[in-house]
Amino acid sequence: MADLPQTANGWTKSSQSGRGGVAAGGEEDGEQAATKRKRLTAFLPMPAGQLTHPLFESERRDQLQLQNFHPEMITPAVASQALKYPHSEKDPFRIFGLPRNLLVEFRILSKPCSVMRGVTIDVINRLDAASQASSTDHRLVFSGATGCGKSTLLLQALQYCNASDWIVFYFPRGINLVNSTTQYSYDSRTRTYLQPVFAYQTLQRFLTVNESRLEQLKTQADVELERRDTIPAGTTLAELVRTGVREQGQAPTILAAVMDELRKQTAFPVLLAIDDFQALYCKTTYRDPQFAAIQPYHLSMPRLLLEYASGQRKFARGAVLGALSTTNVSFKLPLELAEALDLPPTSHAGPYAKRSPILQDYAQGLERVNVPDALSVPEAMEVFDVWTKDRALPSVPNDELFLAKYSESNGNAREFVWKGLLSSLSL
Template sequence: MFPEFSERTLQPQNIGKPVLYANPQTSPARYFGLPKTTLVEFRLLTQPCTIIRESTLQMTGLVERAAGNPSSDSRICYVGSAGTGKSHLLLQTVQHCHLQKWVVIYIPRAYATVDSTTTHVYDLRTRTYVQPFFSWQLVQRIFSTNQAILDTLTTTEKHDFGKVSVEAGQPLQELHRIAETDKYFAPQVLEVVLAELGKQKEHPVLLAVDDFQSLYGKTKYKDPHFDGITSYHLNVPRLIMEYAGGRKSFARGAVFGALRSTNTQFPVSNDMYMGLGLDEFEEGRAWSPYQKQRKSVREYLDGMVPLHVPEGLTATEATGLFELWRQSRAMAAEAGDSTFMAAYTQSGGNPREFVWNGIMKSFATPPLEVDATRPFPQLTVMA
């Protein structure tokens, strides 16, 4: 139907062309999951597809330069107005790095680390709160997605986990086995796995986080006194923020994040706007000298570079997106040029508006009747 998303198709002459995410059984999205809106779109399409945009080619250039340098030199955050395609661009980044034999760590719903849906326990060793179940899930997904690469790597030093230890030179799978045996050690195992991945230079490492802004605001977790726990006192958010802020680094690799301004529970905080150096009026916001500022949060953004995703689709890109939905038979048979022009004009080129309030209005069956709880047959949903 469409050519595959690959290095061969990621060329300037293919801007606006629809491409197919092939081999879903080995895709990182199968294990890590997808953002909700992306998941629903893929259910409506016959297969997971995307289009090549100018920003896609810009991303490939960033990935190419990051492949040989420490991740502390390549820390990018996709920013822009709601519906501009930041999550899709981040997914393209993940897929591209996976095809380039990177070690991929993808967190499509970062709010799940701070919304108090998994257990947390106070750890006397680190004086922070650890999240054993979420840490175990993340370790599982890292090893499942990157099994072929991780099977070739060994530990560089001895690691102790209570009465159990892993000697230097042992396969990294031994760390996975410890997390499987006792989930209590999963937070420590997760930290050790990332540290070991950071030392090796055979394969670059990508840490990609969607809903990135949720890590830099208030969390839903409470301490025994029912006071709110800050995100950097929880082991998973803190670990991500340390790599995002450059406190920890992979010897080769990059850290990519994407903001989601439509998340009302975890909106983009003032500290994140200031930390990224964003214009205070980008989202109709205005600063006040009375607004509380947290320097400790902004330190975890030090050196992260905002990359603005284009506000709208070009005519070529919009044509390709329309063709993608038309050939997928997700539109009414009579939809044609008039439908395209109406959708493109009314949306102002905004990708989400173009699809949801433009193209989807031509559906024979309203999209609201789609069961959003039904799992996609080839992709799993991240808890």
């Protein structure tokens, strides 16, 4: 990092791993290599110890001071306040990943944080009730305008559950389950298309985040594998997951078995959180041998998640949360899900519109949670204060600037930050 070019705000340009550089012994000329590096670069923060220039002295002293996100703090008293997420190598969002917009924001901020809103407190109260009840009664879907903060709310719920000793699953980019980006193969035994790579990656991340809890749980029944091998009852769930991590081909079977064991145990509540939730109900870009589009319920991963989202399978203690996304027009809100959530349809919805009875069953019983389209003035002021203290504003902060940006964005959280506060930054 020491010899990388340094920008004015203390960030460096670094080529992505394995891309954009010239291989040893290669014959690309300097101009072509420079063009590729410019196109395939990312801004990465430099360690504070390397910021030795006097320009950065004040930045090292004035760190963003926020209280830590802790379950006991999430009460109405912290509404409209920003809390930072404690740094831990096993934090769910560091292991499972983040939606793209949140990932970029957290890279720019010196500390990952978010503002607690009124809807955050409401969802936390629902989760407290769900910790002692079946997930059938707590299947919530966050809806609202584009950029209103649905993904942030889902992340806050995830962080709360993880810190409250829940077992957590998190799928930050649900579209990747159905957009044909991973390998798949037909399984005649289950009559579904298995996704072994995605299941393998899910097990890896799930074990990293929940290992201490899984060590305390044991299987209640034998688990039969495809090669007539059997994992005996009484095996810890952590060891069961490790079996799927060691053998990628067995990962879909192991993942289904782990989920089945989790729904029967009562020692820990379980959270299943899915962003881009509507993608699970959309026609996939996977193709069968006749090149017809494969339905989501014919893919092993989406089918498994749909069964828990619909209540066909349930956790003895826990909840299922989903967040709708409108950024990808290829996976718009389908009619079956829109009608189940009582939302305006994105396509023709007359009596002669074609509906899938199977998808209607999978959408039955879901409860909509409306995320306010606009930040309240106190919430927006806290967002403004966070970015101001983190030196993201190129101009002098004042009340006129705040009111101008708030009005221009109509209070929309994403627009307020990206097209308001950060609009003049070159990133």
